[in-house]
Every structure is written in C-alpha cells, then in structure tokens.
Amino acid sequence: MTTRIGVVTFPGTLDDRDSLRAVRIAGAEPVSLWHRDKDIKQVDAVVLAGGFSYGDYLRAGAISRFSPVMETVIEQAKGGMPVLGICNGFQILTETHLLPGAMLRNNHLHFICRDQKLRVENAGTAWTADYDAGQEISVPLKNIDGRYVAAESVLDELEAEGRVAFRYLDGNPNGSLRDIAGITNAAGNVVGLMPHPEHAVEPLIGTGRTDGLGFFTSILKKLVSA
C-alpha cells in the first residue's frame, strides 16, 4: 500500500506545492489537504507548510490553529500521527501547544532569506531517522517571526530530554534562545522547525544540495516499517 502524506493549504500558505513535491520525490503519495475540511483523507502523516497563513494576523499561526483541519490534526497528533511543521507550520504547532514555547519577531526585525547550516541534534524522531545525530545540513531559511522563545525551565527540560531537534550553526539568525532551530514533542512524532527542508530536495535548485530530503525519506521508512 502506498504511504500517503498530507500537506495542508491555509489561505496564505506558500510552500505547500514544494512540500507536496518533496513528498513525491521521497517516494510517498502526496495528498492535498484543505484548511476548511475536517477530513484529512486517511493520510498517514501531515506536513504543515510554510507561508503566512491568514496573513499572520494577530500572531503567526494564531488563527490557523482554530481551523477545522487542525481539529483533526491535533487530535490525531496526540494519538501518535506524525506531523511536521515547517516555518509557519512550526508557528502553528506552538500556537496549538503541541510543541512548547512560542515564535516571535526576529531580534533584528529583518526578514531573512539565506542558506542556513543546522546540526541535527536528535536523529530519533519520526522525521529525522535518516540523519545521524550531530550531522550538519544546509537548507534555506526565510522568515521574519523566527525567534524561538520559551521559559528557562521549559528550555532546560527540552535539553535534558533531547528534544532540541535542530540547532543553528555559524551564527544565530534570529535570536532564538539557545540557538534552537527546531524541536520535537516527547513522543517524537511531532516536529517543528523554522528552516525549510522541502526547498532542498533536488540538486538543481535551492542550496544545490539535497540535505532536506532526509525528512521525507525518514517518515516514509517509518511508516512503511510500521
């Protein structure tokens, strides 16, 4: 049976097409999901793609969190369904409290768009199993609300439990506390990060590398072996 991975489109989502494409290149069946549908078409995993859902009005991800599709995604994520939030998707995951902390305006107040070096700190999640712990990858980063913040006690807990999944290398691009680029929930099925692996899956475009493909091959292997 083919593995089906859904990608949600909210009004203002930008990277749904690239995410669907990354899913296909990895060898899974991409399935488009719509923000107003509670039905997530029996997909095996969900990607919340980047962009500016609902114009980022109020706060990034704050309005998307209450959309019909998220009701189902939240419920199933709590039941173990793998969910990857990229950029705006990460912001949505913190707003839903599936992941702790919050995202704020970059400390320098500028939009940034560049290739970003990361270290994969946790290669045990549903979305990172094809990497090695400590592996360095480079994928595009593009955002203005990329500053990860959480209470000191929460940060300590994340570090102690190995839930900092990715850390920025060669300079912190946005003031994120402890250079955190992405985190995972305790179960390892819900992962969020600001940089964009879906833009780095073919040698011809993006960074010229395919460092982001591992997210999508990781989840495929996990689902196939499950």
Added chain:
Amino acid sequence: MARVVVDVMLKPEILDPQGQAVQRALPRLGFDGIADVRQGKRFELEVQGPVDEAALARIHEMAETFLANTVIEDFVVKVES
C-alpha cells in the same frame, strides 16, 4: 453598546526588539528622557448586551485562548465606561 478593552503585552522577561527600535528612534526625533519602550496590542470589543460577570468571563476566556498567547504575553481586561 459597552466597550471592553483587552490590552496584551509581552511578558517582562521577553525581549521586545520593536519597542527597542522605537526607543532608539526617540532621541533622534528630539524626544529625550524615555528610558524604555515596550510595544503591545490593544483590542477594543464592542459588546452586545450587558457586560455582566458572565460576559466578562467569556471575554477573559477569549483573551486567554486567542487574543493573547500566554506563553509569551500577559493581558488585562478593562470595561470602559
């Protein structure tokens, strides 16, 4: 109609670079003596019906779940006369 105001501010420990940018611009514009600026959001709610305890409880719930993200923000609900 009665107006209820919800003020949302970043928690004191959260860095506010927008407020800092405003503060830094002030001396350049000739406004001296401002040591710090914090920038927040103000929501003005025009309430249908009486602003009784039940209505205020609902507004409080609204502020807590939606208008503010209490991971990073504090809020205050005020009834305007």
